Amino acid sequence: MMLLGLTCLIKVGAAQENERRLTADSVRQVDEVVVTSKNTFRETLPSQKLSGEALERLNTHGVADALRYFSGLQLKDYGGVGGLKTVNIRSMGTHHLGVFYDGIELGNAQNGQVDLGQFSLDNVEEITLYNGQKSAIFQPAADFGNAGSVYIRTRMPRFAFGKSNHLRLRLKQASSDTYRFSTLWESRLRGGFCSSLNAEVLSSSGKYRFRYCRRNTDGTVAYDTTAIRQNGDIWAFRVEGNLYGLFSQGSWSVKAYSYNSGRGIPGAIVNNVWRRGERQNDHNHFTQARLQKSFGEQFSTQLLAKYAYYHTHYRNNDETQLLVNNTYRQQEAYVSVANVYEVRRNWSANLSYDLRWNQLRADVPQFVFPHRWSHLLALAMAADCGRLKWQASLLGSLVKDHTRTLTEQKIIRTLTPALFVGFYPLMGRTFSLRAFAKKSFRMPTFNDLYYAEIGNARLEPETAIQYNIGCLLDQPLRHIFWKHLRLQTDVYYNTVHGKIVAYPKGQQFRWTMLNLGRVHITGVDAEGEIAVKPCSDLTLTTRLQYTYQQAQDMSSSSASYYRHQIPYIPWHSGSAIITTTWKGWTLNYSFIYTGERYNQPENTAYNYMPAWYTSDLSLTCAFRWRTTRWKFTAEVNNLLNQDYDVILNYPMPQRNFGFSLDVNL
Numbered sequence: 001m002m003l004l005g006l007t008c009l010i011k012v013g014a015a016q017e018n019e020r021r022l023t024a025d026s027v028r029q030v031d032e033v034v035v036t037s038k039n040t041f042r043e044t045l046p047s048q049k050l051s052g053e054a055l056e057r058l059n060t061h062g063v064a065d066a067l068r069y070f071s072g073l074q075l076k077d078y079g080g081v082g083g084l085k086t087v088n089i090r091s092m093g094t095h096h097l098g099v100f101y102d103g104i105e106l107g108n109a110q111n112g113q114v115d116l117g118q119f120s121l122d123n124v125e126e127i128t129l130y131n132g133q134k135s136a137i138f139q140p141a142a143d144f145g146n147a148g149s150v151y152i153r154t155r156m157p158r159f160a161f162g163k164s165n166h167l168r169l170r171l172k173q174a175s176s177d178t179y180r181f182s183t184l185w186e187s188r189l190r191g192g193f194c195s196s197l198n199a200e201v202l203s204s205s206g207k208y209r210f211r212y213c214r215r216n217t218d219g220t221v222a223y224d225t226t227a228i229r230q231n232g233d234i235w236a237f238r239v240e241g242n243l244y245g246l247f248s249q250g251s252w253s254v255k256a257y258s259y260n261s262g263r264g265i266p267g268a269i270v271n272n273v274w275r276r277g278e279r280q281n282d283h284n285h286f287t288q289a290r291l292q293k294s295f296g297e298q299f300s301t302q303l304l305a306k307y308a309y310y311h312t313h314y315r316n317n318d319e320t321q322l323l324v325n326n327t328y329r330q331q332e333a334y335v336s337v338a339n340v341y342e343v344r345r346n347w348s349a350n351l352s353y354d355l356r357w358n359q360l361r362a363d364v365p366q367f368v369f370p371h372r373w374s375h376l377l378a379l380a381m382a383a384d385c386g387r388l389k390w391q392a393s394l395l396g397s398l399v400k401d402h403t404r405t406l407t408e409q410k411i412i413r414t415l416t417p418a419l420f421v422g423f424y425p426l427m428g429r430t431f432s433l434r435a436f437a438k439k440s441f442r443m444p445t446f447n448d449l450y451y452a453e454i455g456n457a458r459l460e461p462e463t464a465i466q467y468n469i470g471c472l473l474d475q476p477l478r479h480i481f482w483k484h485l486r487l488q489t490d491v492y493y494n495t496v497h498g499k500i501v502a503y504p505k506g507q508q509f510r511w512t513m514l515n516l517g518r519v520h521i522t523g524v525d526a527e528g529e530i531a532v533k534p535c536s537d538l539t540l541t542t543r544l545q546y547t548y549q550q551a552q553d554m555s556s557s558s559a560s561y562y563r564h565q566i567p568y569i570p571w572h573s574g575s576a577i578i579t580t581t582w583k584g585w586t587l588n589y590s591f592i593y594t595g596e597r598y599n600q601p602e603n604t605a606y607n608y609m610p611a612w613y614t615s616d617l618s619l620t621c622a623f624r625w626r627t628t629r630w631k632f633t634a635e636v637n638n639l640l641n642q643d644y645d646v647i648l649n650y651p652m653p654q655r656n657f658g659f660s661l662d663v664n665l
Contacts, residue, residue, distance in 0.1 A: 045135040045422055045434050046472050046488065048527065051126035054543075057579055057588040057618065063127065063152060064116035068592055069575045070129045071525035071545040072148075072490075074568065077646040080653070081178055081204045082234030082263040085117040089148040090131070091521045091551035091569045092464050092496055095442045098146035102154055102255060104288050104306050105142050107332050109358035109372060112445040118259050118284070120238060122170065122182045123198040125155040131490070131525075132436045132466060135391055135420050140304055140336040141352040141376035144395040144418065147440045147464045147494075156244065157186035157194040164188040167665040174658035176232075177205035192246050199239040202261075206232025210651035211643040212269060217605040229651065230275040231264035250293030259284045268649035277318035283311040286332075297342065304336040329361040346384040353377050360446050368403040368450045374443075375399075389422040399443055403450065403457075412461060416440050434490075435469045448500055448513045456513040462500050468492040470525075483539075484531040494521040499555070516555055519566060523549040539581045546574040553601055561601035568647070570595035570611070586620040599648040612644030631662040 048070050050058075058066055064085035068075050074088040089097040095112040098105050106114045128151040134143050143149065159166055165187050172180040182200035189195060207228050214223045236259065243254045260283050267276035286308035294300040309331055316324040338352040359371035380393035395416045401409040418438035425433060444459040470490030477483055499517025527545045534540070551569045553561050565571070572595035580587045593613040600607040618635035634657075641655040 045420055048129040049126060055121065055127065057586060058590060062117050062121060063119040063124065066121060066127055067150065069545065069577060071527050071547045072131060079650045080206045080229065080232040080266065081176060082206060082232060083117065084115055086113045087116060090492065090494055090523060091549050091566065092147050092494055096147035096440065096464055098149040100149060100151045103290060104304055109446050110328060110330055110360050111447045120200055122200050123154050123184065123240060124152055126153040131468060132420065132438045133418060137348065137350040137380040137382045137391055138300065138338060138340045140338055141354040141378035141395060144378045144393050145376060145440060147466060157196050159188055169663045170660065172658060172660035175656035176208045179203050194244050196242045202234065202236040204234050206234060206264065208653040208656065210654060212651060227274055229266055232266040234261060234263035236261035252291040254289045256287045270649055278316045281313040285309050300340050302338040306334040308332040327363050331359045333357045348382050350380040368405050370401055370403045370446050370450050372399060372401045387424040391420040393418045409457065414441050414461060430473060430475045432472045438466045440464050444500055454513055459500060459513060460498055460515050463497045464494060466492060466494045481532055481534060483533050486529040488527050490525045492523050518554045519551055520554050521549060521551045523547065537583050541579045543577040548572055564601060564603040565598060567599055567601060568597055570597040584622045588618045590616045609648065612642060614642060615639040629664040633660045
C-alpha cells in the first residue's frame with residue numbers, strides 16, 4: 001500500500017473490507033485496489049523517478065547513491081560507507097534542494113545540509129526529483145520554497161491474499177568488512193489499520209585499497225602510491241515504525257524514526273597525512289504525523305506535524321592539531337495546514353501555512369544559542385484546460401532569529417512567485433511541452449550567521465531565479481517487440497544572487513561569511529528510456545541520462561576567476577542503466593560518467609580534475625520454495641577498477657564486491 005496525496009494503494013487482493021472504502025472515482029486493477037485522486041492532486045509537469053524493482057536492482061546502499069542516476073544532480077561523496085554525502089541541484093548548491101521524507105521536509109538549520117548517507121534504501125519504495133517544485137498544488141507551503149525537491153517515499157504494507165502479516169529478512173556482506181542486516185515486519189490490524197516496523201544494523205571497517213596519484217602542472221608525476229584508507233569505520237542502527245489508517249474520505253499516518261551511529265572521519269589526504277583522529281557520533285530522532293480528508297467533492301485539507309531532535313558529538317583527538325570535543329543539539333518543531341478548493345471541475349486553488357521552529361545548542365565557547373521562527377504562507381492555483389495545464393504560486397516567508405548575546409536580529413520578509421505551464425500540441429497526451437519560471441531563496445544557516453570567528457550576523461538570504469523549457473515523449477508501444485519509449489529534454493538558465501561565500505579579511509588571514517557571489521548557470525538535461533521484449537520470458541530495459549552545465553562565477557569582473565566554471569561542476573555528466581530479465585534471473589549494468597572539472601574557483605592546470613567513470617554489475621536470482629520467496633544477489637562495483645576522487649584528496653574505493661540474501665515469509 002502506498003500513499004500519494006489522498007491516493008491509497010492497498011495490495012490485498014480482492015479483500016472486501018477495503019473494497020467498501022473505495023470512492024466513486026476509483027479504478028479496480030488485478031491484485032490491487034487503486035483509489036485515484038481528483039484533478040487537485042495531479043501534477044502539471046512530469047518528474048524523474050526511480051521506484052520499485054528498478055530501484056532495487058541498482059548496486060546502491062543509500063539514497064545518495066541512487067540520486068546519481070538523475071540528470072541535473074551532482075553528488076558530493078567523501079568516500080566510503082560512512083562518508084558524508086550531499087546533493088547539488090543544477091549547480092545552485094545543496095542548500096537550494098529540499099529533501100522530503102514521506103511528505104515532510106528534512107531539515108538541518110545548523111549547516112543546511114542533509115547527509116543522505118544516513119538514509120538507507122532498504123525501506124524506500126520510490127525516489128522522485130522535481131525541478132522547480134512539485135507541481136501538484138495540494139502541498140505544504142515549504143514545498144513551494146525550494147529550487148528543486150527530492151521526495152523519498154517509503155514502502156507501505158503489502159499482504160498476500162488471505163494473509164495479515166509479512167516478514168522480510170535481508171542480509172548483505174560486502175567489501176571493507178561491511179555487514180548489513182535488516183528486517184521488515186508488516187501487519188494488518190483490526191479496524192482497517194496496518195503497521196510496519198523496519199530495523200537495520202550496519203557495521204564496516206571502512207578500509208579499502210586506493211591509489212593516490214598527483215601530477216605537477218607540467219604533467220610529471222608528483223606522487224603515485226597505493227595505500228589503505230583508514231579511520232573510515234562505522235556502526236549504525238536505524239529503526240522506523242509506521243502506523244496507517246483509513247476513514248471516510250480520508251487517511252492518516254504516524255511515523256517514528258531513529259538513527260544512531262558512531263564513525264570515523266577519514267579526512268582529506270594532505271601533506272602526506274593518511275590517517276586522521278576525528279570521530280563523530282550521531283543520534284537523530286524524529287516523529288511525524290499526517291492527516292488528509294476530503295469534504296465532499298470540492299474541499300480537501302491536510303495537516304502535518306513533526307518534532308525532530310539531532311544530537312552530534314564531534315571530537316578530534318589528533319595531537320598535531322587543535323584538540324576538539326564538542327556536542328551540538330538541534331531541535332525542530334513543525335506544523336502545517338494545507339487547504340484546497342475545487343473552484344470548478346478543472347480549476348483548483350490552494351492555501352497553505354507552515355510554522356517551523358529551530359533551535360541549536362552547543363558547548364562551544366562564546367556560542368550565541370540561536371533559535372529561529374519561520375512563517376510560510378503559500379497561495380497557489382492550477383487549471384487543466386484540455387491541452388493546456390498551468391499552475392501559479394506565490395510564497396510569502398517571514399523569518400526571525402533570536403540569540404542570547406547578540407543584538408536583536410531583523411525580520412526577513414520575502415515574496416517568491418512561480419509559474420508552470422504544460423501544453424499538449426498533439427491529440428492525446430503522449431507528447432507535451434513544458435516551461436516554468438521561479439524565484440526562490442534560502443536563509444543563511446546558523447553556521448553562516450553565528451559560527452565563532454567566521455559567522456556574520458548581517459548576512460542576507462541567497463536568491464535563485466530559474467527559467468526552464470522542455471518536452472516529453474511518453475509512448476506505450478503495443479508492438480510485440482517494442483513495449484515502451486520515454487524521452488525528455490530540458491534547457492534551463494539559472495542565476496544565483498547574493499551567494500554566501502567565505503571571504504578573507506584583516507591581516508591575520510581570518511575568514512568571514514559575506515554575500516559576494518553571483519553565478520550564472522546554463523544547462524541541458526536529457527533522459528531516455530526504452531523497454532523491449534524479444535520473447536515471452538525475456539525483457540530488456542535501457543535508461544540513459546545526460547547533463548550539460550556551464551556554471552560561471554560572475555561575482556566580480558576584476559577577479560582572476562571571473563567567468564570561470566565554479567568548483568566541482570563538470571561540463572558533461574551522464575549515466576546508463578541496462579537491465580535484462582529472464583524468468584527469475586535479472587542482470588543489471590549501471591554506468592556513471594563525470595567529466596572534467598576544477599576543485600577551486602580558478603580554472604588553472606593545478607586545480608584541474610580529470611573525468612572519471614564507474615561500471616557496476618549485479619546478477620539476481622529470485623525463486624519461490626514452498627511459501628517462502630528467496631532472492632540472492634551478487635554484485636561487483638567499479639568493475640574496471642578505476643582510481644578517482646569525487647572530492648579532491650578523498651579517494652574512492654577500487655573494485656569491490658557484495659552478496660545479499662532476501663527472504664520473504
